[in-house]
Amino acid sequence: MNSRERLQLALNHQEPDQVPLDLGSGHACKFTKYFYLKLLDYFGIKEDNIEICQKPYQLVYASDKIMDLLGCDVRNARVKYVKDFVSPYSKEWEDENYNYFRNDFGTTYRMPHKQSLYYDLCNTTLGDAEDEEDDAKYIWPQPNKLVPGTRKELEDYRAQGFATTTCQVFGNGFLQTGPLVYGYENWLSMLIAEPERCTSFVEKLYEKKIEWYGYLFDEYNGLLDVTAEADDFGTQRGTFCSPKVLRELIFPYHKKLNEFIKKSQPGIKTTIHTCGSVYEVIGDLIEIGYDCLNPVQIAAENMDGVRLKKEFGKDITFWGGGINTQATLPNGTPEQVREETKRNIETFAPGGGFVFSPVHNIQDDVPIENFIAMWETFKDNCKY
Amino acid sequence: MSKIQEIASAVVNGKMKIVGGLVEEALAEGIDATKILNEGLVGAMSIVGEQFQTGKIYVPEMLVAAKAMRKGVEKIKPHLASGSTSTLGTFILGTVEGDLHDIGKNLVGMLIESAGFEVIDLGVDVPPAKIIETIKANPDCKLVGLSALLTTTMPALKEAVAAIKDAGLRDQVKIIVGGAPITQAFADEIGADGFAPDAASAASLAKELA
Numbered sequence: 001m002n003s004r005e006r007l008q009l010a011l012n013h014q015e016p017d018q019v020p021l022d023l024g025s026g027h028a029c030k031f032t033k034y035f036y037l038k039l040l041d042y043f044g045i046k047e048d049n050i051e052i053c054q055k056p057y058q059l060v061y062a063s064d065k066i067m068d069l070l071g072c073d074v075r076n077a078r079v080k081y082v083k084d085f086v087s088p089y090s091k092e093w094e095d096e097n098y099n100y101f102r103n104d105f106g107t108t109y110r111m112p113h114k115q116s117l118y119y120d121l122c123n124t125t126l127g128d129a130e131d132e133e134d135d136a137k138y139i140w141p142q143p144n145k146l147v148p149g150t151r152k153e154l155e156d157y158r159a160q161g162f163a164t165t166t167c168q169v170f171g172n173g174f175l176q177t178g179p180l181v182y183g184y185e186n187w188l189s190m191l192i193a194e195p196e197r198c199t200s201f202v203e204k205l206y207e208k209k210i211e212w213y214g215y216l217f218d219e220y221n222g223l224l225d226v227t228a229e230a231d232d233f234g235t236q237r238g239t240f241c242s243p244k245v246l247r248e249l250i251f252p253y254h255k256k257l258n259e260f261i262k263k264s265q266p267g268i269k270t271t272i273h274t275c276g277s278v279y280e281v282i283g284d285l286i287e288i289g290y291d292c293l294n295p296v297q298i299a300a301e302n303m304d305g306v307r308l309k310k311e312f313g314k315d316i317t318f319w320g321g322g323i324n325t326q327a328t329l330p331n332g333t334p335e336q337v338r339e340e341t342k343r344n345i346e347t348f349a350p351g352g353g354f355v356f357s358p359v360h361n362i363q364d365d366v367p368i369e370n371f372i373a374m375w376e377t378f379k380d381n382c383k384y
Numbered sequence: 385m386s387k388i389q390e391i392a393s394a395v396v397n398g399k400m401k402i403v404g405g406l407v408e409e410a411l412a413e414g415i416d417a418t419k420i421l422n423e424g425l426v427g428a429m430s431i432v433g434e435q436f437q438t439g440k441i442y443v444p445e446m447l448v449a450a451k452a453m454r455k456g457v458e459k460i461k462p463h464l465a466s467g468s469t470s471t472l473g474t475f476i477l478g479t480v481e482g483d484l485h486d487i488g489k490n491l492v493g494m495l496i497e498s499a500g501f502e503v504i505d506l507g508v509d510v511p512p513a514k515i516i517e518t519i520k521a522n523p524d525c526k527l528v529g530l531s532a533l534l535t536t537t538m539p540a541l542k543e544a545v546a547a548i549k550d551a552g553l554r555d556q557v558k559i560i561v562g563g564a565p566i567t568q569a570f571a572d573e574i575g576a577d578g579f580a581p582d583a584a585s586a587a588s589l590a591k592e593l594a
Contacts (some may be wrong), residue, residue, distance in 0.1 A: 112482060112509055116534055120484035120508075184487045185447055192398060192444040236564040242445045255478055326565040330535045365536045 002161030003073035004225065011226070011269050011291060011317050013353045018382040020163070020347060022357040023375070024062030025074040027167045027228040027273040028295040028320065028355040034364040035371075036060045042368050043069060053078070053167070055101065056109050056119040059361055067324060070375060074355075075157040077166040077220065078157070085142035097279035104141035105171055107180040117187020117364055127183040135197060138181065140204060143170055143212035147218040154223040165226040165271075170187075171187050173231020173238065174202050174253045191241050191249065198249055206253045210260055217264050226269045227261060228294065229254070237301045243280050251284055258289035271319055275360070277301040279308070286315045295359050296321030298344070305347040319355040323374050329358060329381050330365045334373035341377040349384070356382065387413060391424035391456060396431055398448030400455055407459040417463040425456045429498035433584035443491065446583070450494040472594050473502050474525040476518050476557075478506035480544050483537035488563060491583035492529055499587045501527070501594075512547035519553050526556070527590055530576075532563040541566070542574040551574070558593040562586060 001009075001017045009016035022029040026369035029037060033052065040047055045065060053061045053076075061078055094100060098110040099119070106125030111118060129135050154164050170179040178187035178201055190198050217224075231254070233239050233246060258270055272285050272294035277300035285293065296318050298305050305321055321344055323329050328340050348354040356378055362371060385393070387410040396404045410420050432449040435441045475496050479489050486508050497503045504522065506514055507545055519525055528548070532541045541561055558577040561570075571579035578593060580586035 104411070110484065112484075115482035115509075115537075117482070118534075122484065185490065189447045189451065192419075232488045235443070238439055239442065242442045245442075245444070326535060327567075331538075363536055384497050 004161055004163045007073055007163035015384040016351045019349050020073040020355045021071050022074045022355050023070045023072045024067045025072050025076040028360045030059040030361045032363050033058045033060050035362045038368050066130045073163055075162040075164055077154055079168045081144040082147055084144055124181055124183045126181050144217045147330040151219050163225045166330040169230055170209050175231050175250045177205055191245050204210040224357050228273055232275040234278040238277050255288045282312050292317040292319045294319040297359055299324045299326045313353050317353045320357045320359055322356045323358045325358050325360045334369050337370045337373040338377045341374050342381050345381045388424045392428035395428035395452045399453050400452045403452045403456040404459045407456045415458050421460050425453050429453050433495050433587050437584035474522050475501040475527045476504045478510035478527045479508040479531045480540040481511045482540050483532050484508045485533040489531040492586045495583045495587040496590055512544045524587045528557045529560045535565050545574050
């Protein structure tokens with residue numbers, strides 16, 4: 001059985017030969033740059049051209065060599081764009097304390113020189129917008145087409161028997177792009193106080209996402225097994241806003257998008273990446289048509305794996321949930337890591353519908369011995 | 385419904401546009417300004433905090449309620465006797481060094497302020513030296529709140545608590561910590577005085593420790 005067959009069985013809620021593994025490839029399943037260097041050092045591998053695939057979190061594209069070594073079943077497309085549109089917002093600069101960049105959405109991020117681990121949100125373009133007249137001044141980014149021939153990478157992976165995915169998205173989610181343009185407090189207040197402004201924004205974002213997916217499928221037609229939209233609905237304790245607001249303002253766009261994607265690419269599976277405590281809306285996500293839930297933040301409230309598997313396990317695949325990255329993986333002992341990894345596999349694996357991955361990207365503070373303990377425990381316990 | 389109850393209801397329901405007008409009406413009726421503040425505004429936010437803590441409302445409702453309360457406070461402040469707004473003391477707040485996340489901290493700041501504290505918000509990426517400098521500049525301050533969202537910046541929380549101790553200020557202030565990866569066990573380990581899992585709990589804890 002090859003990796004693709006393994007993943008397809010799992011996503012169809014059947015038990016393959018072993019639990020599929022995603023380490024280094026899928027959404028929230030990657031390595032930050034400093035951890036990746038530790039990993040290379042551990043395996044005695046030297047790599048000269050490490051490429052950042054996501055700038056704010058400083059995540060890297062793991063090499064095929066590393067992913068083969070780890071046994072990763074999933075391969076992520078390195079999407080390349082033709083830069084027809086360059087946003088007037090786009091800029092990079094630095095001062096004595098921080099590196100800054102402003103992206104196509106006009107979101108400014110900064111990274112402290114001293115910490116040098118991540119960029120974080122520090123300013124937004126519509127942060128002072130008060131009404132629709134101000135909103136209309138926003139310069140929307142335009143999706144770019146993919147460089148012709150980029151498809152070869154996925155053709156090669158398909159020929160080698162891997163499952164293929166892309167973690168690229170246009171902007172962020174229908175809930176989470178607004179905060180990056182208006183600021184968190186403004187956007188979250190608008191959801192209640194001025195929902196019509198939010199709807200205008202989300203409607204426009206949907207048009208752009210459809211256009212972007214069109215370009216993606218022009219190049220990768222028939223070559224993607226799974227796509228992933230990212231839209232964090234949850235905080236550590238509950239949803240960012242009420243499920244009622246999500247159902248009225250946000251979920252209808254996710255539903256339309258799923259219908260578009262599945263009509264364009266028959267047989268494709270869709271993943272929703274949503275951090276946080278989202279138990280209240282998993283039923284909605286299933287009804288919307290998402291096939292997989294990532295990253296399954298088991299340490300968040302009401303996200304106990306046993307209950308999730310019991311209530312939703314037949315209807316959605318858990319892509320994540322392998323180990324708690326907020327506590328055990330960075331701060332536990334290797335023995336605690338082994339014990340939790342084994343327990344989570346026992347919880348999520350039965351009946352298929354599970355892709356093993358840690359709850360989130362592997363950060364610099366994870367000791368290499370803890371990562372190896374997780375990986376070795378997976379290998380010892382992944383067979384059906 | 386009394387005017388005070390109308391004001392409180394407008395705050396709880398986030399009716400930013402009418403709170404100011406209702407406060408003016410209450411003042412015109414001769415209702416004591418401190419009573420309007422404490423029962424109509426601060427009292428209302430206490431209800432909002434409790435509703436958030438018990439999951440009846442979410443962050444957006446809390447934000448608009450806080451905005452509505454601020455509209456009311458703007459109208460009431462000129463009518464208060466000097467020094468009567470912040471009855472509970474000063475609360476110094478910040479996200480620790482290396483961490484740039486602030487929405488959780490900002491929500492804590494709103495509810496702490498709503499509860500009657502004067503909040504000095506140091507922002508994000510705050511080095512221990514800045515926290516210490518601010519405590520020294522505010523010798524009446526008894527409370528410090530520190531936030532970290534990342535596992536990689538949890539050590540900075542530990543360092544900040546240790547630095548406050550090394551500066552000889554540990555007896556002056558109680559320290560509350562919070563943030564997504566923070567737990568009571570971690571708070572105990574680093575010698576903090578309290579842990580709050582959310583903004584409303586932080587406000588309750590601050591009132592207890594004040």
